[in-house]
Amino acid sequence: MTSPLRSVLAAFADGARSRVEVCARTGLRRDVVDAAVERLVRMDRLVASELAVGCPDGGCGSCASGAGDAPGCGAAGPSGRRTGPVLVALSFRRPGG
Amino acid sequence: MTLFRPGVRAAPAPSCHGDGPAAAVVSGAPVVALAGAPNAGKSTLFNGLTGGSRVVGNWPGTTVEVGRGSWQLGVDDGAVQILDLPGAYGLDGASPDEALIRDLFTGGDLGPVPDLTVVVADAAHLTRSLYLAAELREAPQRLVVALTMVDVAARRGVTVDPGRLATALGVPVVVLDPRRREGREALARAVADSLVAPLPAARVAGPVDDPTDELAVADERFAWLDAVLGAGAVTEAPVGRTVTDRVDRWVTAPVVGPLLFLAVMWAVFQATTTLAAPLQDALGGLVSGPVTAAGRGLLGLIGLGGTWVAGLLLDGLVAGVGMLLTFVPLMAIMFALLALLEDSGYLARAALVTDRVMRSIGLPGRAFLPLVVGFGCNVPAISATRILPDARHRVMTALLVPFTSCSARLTVYVLVASTFFPQVAGTVVFGMYLTSILFVVGVGLLLRRTLWRAVGPEPLVLDMPAYQRPTLQLVAAVTWVRLRGFLRTAGGIVVATVTLVWLLQAVPVHGGAAFGQVPPEESLFAALARAIAPVFSPAGFGEWHTAGALVVGFVAKEAVLTSWAQTYAAADPTAGLAPDQLQAHVHAAFGLSSGGAVTAAALAFLVFLLAYTPCVATVAIQRREIGLRWTLFGIALQLTVAWTVAVAVFQLGRLIA
Numbered sequence: 001m002t003s004p005l006r007s008v009l010a011a012f013a014d015g016a017r018s019r020v021e022v023c024a025r026t027g028l029r030r031d032v033v034d035a036a037v038e039r040l041v042r043m044d045r046l047v048a049s050e051l052a053v054g055c056p057d058g059g060c061g062s063c064a065s066g067a068g069d070a071p072g073c074g075a076a077g078p079s080g081r082r083t084g085p086v087l088v089a090l091s092f093r094r095p096g097g
Numbered sequence: 098m099t100l101f102r103p104g105v106r107a108a109p110a111p112s113c114h115g116d117g118p119a120a121a122v123v124s125g126a127p128v129v130a131l132a133g134a135p136n137a138g139k140s141t142l143f144n145g146l147t148g149g150s151r152v153v154g155n156w157p158g159t160t161v162e163v164g165r166g167s168w169q170l171g172v173d174d175g176a177v178q179i180l181d182l183p184g185a186y187g188l189d190g191a192s193p194d195e196a197l198i199r200d201l202f203t204g205g206d207l208g209p210v211p212d213l214t215v216v217v218a219d220a221a222h223l224t225r226s227l228y229l230a231a232e233l234r235e236a237p238q239r240l241v242v243a244l245t246m247v248d249v250a251a252r253r254g255v256t257v258d259p260g261r262l263a264t265a266l267g268v269p270v271v272v273l274d275p276r277r278r279e280g281r282e283a284l285a286r287a288v289a290d291s292l293v294a295p296l297p298a299a300r301v302a303g304p305v306d307d308p309t310d311e312l313a314v315a316d317e318r319f320a321w322l323d324a325v326l327g328a329g330a331v332t333e334a335p336v337g338r339t340v341t342d343r344v345d346r347w348v349t350a351p352v353v354g355p356l357l358f359l360a361v362m363w364a365v366f367q368a369t370t371t372l373a374a375p376l377q378d379a380l381g382g383l384v385s386g387p388v389t390a391a392g393r394g395l396l397g398l399i400g401l402g403g404t405w406v407a408g409l410l411l412d413g414l415v416a417g418v419g420m421l422l423t424f425v426p427l428m429a430i431m432f433a434l435l436a437l438l439e440d441s442g443y444l445a446r447a448a449l450v451t452d453r454v455m456r457s458i459g460l461p462g463r464a465f466l467p468l469v470v471g472f473g474c475n476v477p478a479i480s481a482t483r484i485l486p487d488a489r490h491r492v493m494t495a496l497l498v499p500f501t502s503c504s505a506r507l508t509v510y511v512l513v514a515s516t517f518f519p520q521v522a523g524t525v526v527f528g529m530y531l532t533s534i535l536f537v538v539g540v541g542l543l544l545r546r547t548l549w550r551a552v553g554p555e556p557l558v559l560d561m562p563a564y565q566r567p568t569l570q571l572v573a574a575v576t577w578v579r580l581r582g583f584l585r586t587a588g589g590i591v592v593a594t595v596t597l598v599w600l601l602q603a604v605p606v607h608g609g610a611a612f613g614q615v616p617p618e619e620s621l622f623a624a625l626a627r628a629i630a631p632v633f634s635p636a637g638f639g640e641w642h643t644a645g646a647l648v649v650g651f652v653a654k655e656a657v658l659t660s661w662a663q664t665y666a667a668a669d670p671t672a673g674l675a676p677d678q679l680q681a682h683v684h685a686a687f688g689l690s691s692g693g694a695v696t697a698a699a700l701a702f703l704v705f706l707l708a709y710t711p712c713v714a715t716v717a718i719q720r721r722e723i724g725l726r727w728t729l730f731g732i733a734l735q736l737t738v739a740w741t742v743a744v745a746v747f748q749l750g751r752l753i754a
Contacts, residue, residue, distance in 0.1 A: 003316045020345070029323075031225075032319065
């Protein structure tokens with residue numbers, strides 16, 4: 001029996017950097033990989049956070065992706081105020097975290 | 098044939114505040130639940146099946162809203178009660194909506210399980226949609242799968258064979274198009290047949306090492322779905338790669354990706370400096386010519402000509418802040434180009450490429466996120482270290498952020514590069530950003546091999562957004578927001594710094610001169626700068642104007658420029674200081690301090706500027722985030738690294754020259 005979720009996690013741990021790479025490494029269909037990533041995020045096995053680049057000099061208060069003084073880049077997920085494409089960074093939860 | 102069966106247990110009716118007559122719901126009729134992931138087309142189907150005869154209300158004892166209505170299956174089949182359950186990806190109860198569905202199907206306090214469940218599944222995301230079906234199939238209950246979005250799936254090259262899927266799933270599968278009302282009769286037939294058929298057996302789950310392990314259990318369901326969908330039920334067109342995938346194959350390739358990134362960034366800085374140069378010259382001429390002359394004339398008219406007020410306004414604010422404002426076109430062009438790259442989705446790839454480089458030398462993956470932010474501004478970047486769960490990572494990253502070259506430093510790079518390397522100014526500026534990455538990597542390795550040997554790398558996955566055509570509106574908005582930040586700095590802390598520098602320049606250190614009437618080289622500012630200048634002599638820029646500008650640059654990097662502009666303008670109070678005149682003064686000063694090795698001194702100065710403490714705001718945020726002790730350590734680290742490397746660059750450069 002295959003283990004799609006664990007295969008996806010292993011692919012990430014082995015250095016896969018995109019879903020396409022995960023598909024290539026695991027042999028899983030794209031649909032399965034997409035669903036697996038979503039499920040792993042729901043299970044807190046992967047953590048999604050937003051990355052902002054090119055911040056303004058005025059700091060978070062003048063940033064399109066920030067909310068007040070809170071950095072948009074530190075949000076738990078893509079923020080509603082973000083208007084451009086969002087880079088979602090998925091990182092493994094710390095062991096025991 | 099009628100489906101009405103005396104004694105059929107129905108799920109409790111929700112309390113109603115509905116939009117239809119409650120009487121339309123057939124009491125005692127079999128209960129059919131519509132379940133499925135959000136946006137699978139469930140509610141559209143529910144509305145189509147029930148028409149106006151529906152009620153909406155909270156499920157008893159919960160705040161979860163459930164639709165309820167009556168569905169006439171067919172002329173001979175009678176009616177059923179139909180429930181429109183909230184969208185859910187599974188039975189894990191991650192939200193109140195999902196908790197209700199979990200309790201409903203796992204025999205909680207909410208009443209009996211519905212007589213039949215229609216799982217509405219999006220054919221374009223079949224694995225995700227059928228995860229709920231996989232869970233429901235683990236108990237003996239009647240299921241029908243209603244496939245929606247088949248047309249969307251087909252456009253993506255995915256073809257679903259409903260017959261094979263039904264065989265593999267062990268439940269009827271019906272293709273529906275709720276928007277066009279197609280497939281309803283087939284669904285009604287499948288529901289009617291299932292309701293009178295014997296209760297199907299539960300699927301036999303595969304072996305699970307540890308039934309209490311959430312991951313193992315979910316993995317078994319995924320394996321089952323993978324087998325179900327792989328058994329000919331779903332076929333995908335062999336060419337499934339999108340344009341984004343095809344472009345990414347090259348853009349994120351291990352060798353081509355970094356080279357392309359370097360080429361793109363070189364083009365950005367080259368275009369920035371080339372396009373901005375004439376605009377900058379024009380603005381500089383305006384500030385040093387008409388604006389200064391008008392100010393002088395106006396002050397003369399009101400009797401303040403030649404006074405300290407005129408000195409403050411003309412040599413301080415007009416010369417200092419005016420010089421900084423000539424960089425507005427340059428900053429606007431760079432912000433616009435970066436916004437274009439960001440909006441197109443390319444910067445996300447650049448992040449991936451850079452991350453790979455950093456990871457290859459063992460730096461923590463997630464620390465990369467704030468470091469990228471630091472290239473815009475160090476202040477929010479240090480705030481962003483909060484996303485790091487490990488305190489050691491936070492401290493280490495906050496110490497590395499000041500080595501990322503923020504946009505404030507760009508103004509000084511451009512002035513120095515266009516002064517000493519006019520033909521290749523863009524390339525020199527680009528080189529400074531590369532040097533910044535080298536500093537981060539080098540200092541990061543130094544810290545890891547000394548203070549933080551136990552800090553291990555964390556895996557990081559960057560999921561790329563699809564490429565898109567940048568929109569003018571968004572690019573303009575982002576550019577303006579960033580430019581506004583630059584202008585705020587120029588209008589706030591830089592004005593204050595300019596005023597302070599002017600005050601220090603106005604105070605004579607020897608007798609015989611009045612306040613505001615002292616030559617700059619005999620001022621308190623010059624005396625203090627001269628005391629510090631010898632420190633920079635080994636780096637080739639131990640001259641008081643330069644040393645003074647670097648000290649002022651502690652406040653904000655833009656203030657390096659304003660300080661130069663002020664001190665040189667005050668030296669020649671009869672005329673405004675055009676940018677080319679300022680460049681000539683700076684060039685002469687470097688020539689004097691470097692003993693003729695001007696190029697080496699200029700490069701050493703740029704390296705020092707890049708590596709030493711960015712601004713007081715960064716120091717303040719560091720103190721808040723990592724404490725005073727680490728902040729002081731960071732300042733010492735920055736100054737040590739900056740001075741050491743600058744001296745090395747100058748001495749090596751002088752030898753080579």
